[in-house]
């Protein structure tokens with residue numbers, strides 16, 4: 395059983411217009427809504443792999459309702475804490491032919507201490523031994539950076555495993571709570587370790603840093619360069635096949651889904667890493683936050699590669 399937690403979800407509204415003109419009414423030719431949120435992306439990718447999950451998080455107002463309905467229509471079960479504020483909407487206004495766009499992100503709602511306590515209580519009530527809990531994305535306004543650390547402890551005290559994917563201080567504090575797995579990308583790792591990642595040796599050094607914080611497994615994703623998957627005692631370097639990248643946003647979420655899915659199937663580290671990069675590549679090759687089919691991922695898996703390397 396997998397549960398994904400998205401504390402800071404967002405409704406992404408994309409309006410396609412012929413041309414952006416100031417001080418005039420412009421009519422959109424196409425409108426697209428995407429149910430944004432890192433954990434939701436993981437749930438969607440798991441669904442494509444044939445695995446159900448439950449999406450948990452904060453939602454509020456009419457936008458929150460829309461998000462919840464959208465996820466349910468995708469066949470993803472939800473269990474949300476309703477907050478007083480309104481779930482944020484991010485708007486993209488994109489010109490049809492030029493690729494020029496405006497993107498406006500809302501700051502989003504402030505989540506109160508009571509609402510935070512309600513989410514922790516929900517997690518405590520739901521969590522069962524042996525489950526895998528994916529904790530993903532930024533934290534909303536009002537939530538202290540140690541919130542993920544608290545979630546990690548809550549999940550793991552119940553005998554489940556926490557997989558953490560966030561950045562900055564919430565990531566560092568979260569690592570110190572000893573989650574089973576963390577998934578930084580190169581930029582997030584550099585930010586936390588203070589060391590540039592220019593080659594494989596740098597990536598392995600960054601992986602060691604995360605293990606030294608108390609994490610069991612680190613999945614350090616390197617964009618088109620692939621993945622370093624490491625634990626105490628072993629490290630694997632995996633490379634995805636070359637794909638024509640259309641939209642790499644959400645590739646890391648897909649990778650995390652692939653890694654979680656492969657781990658639950660009891661596969662070897664090399665196989666887990668290859669499923670991860672295959673899922674990431676499938677997402678990078680798809681438009682928007684789409685993912686592709688199980689068959690596409692399987693084809694990419696067979697074109698991916700992985701080998702063991704020395705970590706210490």
Ligand SMILES: Nc1ncnc2c1ncn2[C@@H]1O[C@H](COP(=O)(O)OP(=O)(O)OP(=O)(O)O)[C@@H](O)[C@H]1O
Pocket residue numbers: 578579580615616617618619620621634635636637639642643644645646647648649670671672673674675678
């Ligand atoms: N251009 C690409 N070609 C092939 N594979 C890619 C490409 N970009 C990403 N991937 C795959 O996706 C994985 C995750 O990508 P990346 O490191 O960019 O994650 P991320 O920055 O966390 O993404 P996000 O947070 O937007 O989901 C990579 O490890 C790789 O396997």
Ligand SMILES: [Mg+2]
Pocket residue numbers: 559579646647
């Ligand atoms: Mg990411």
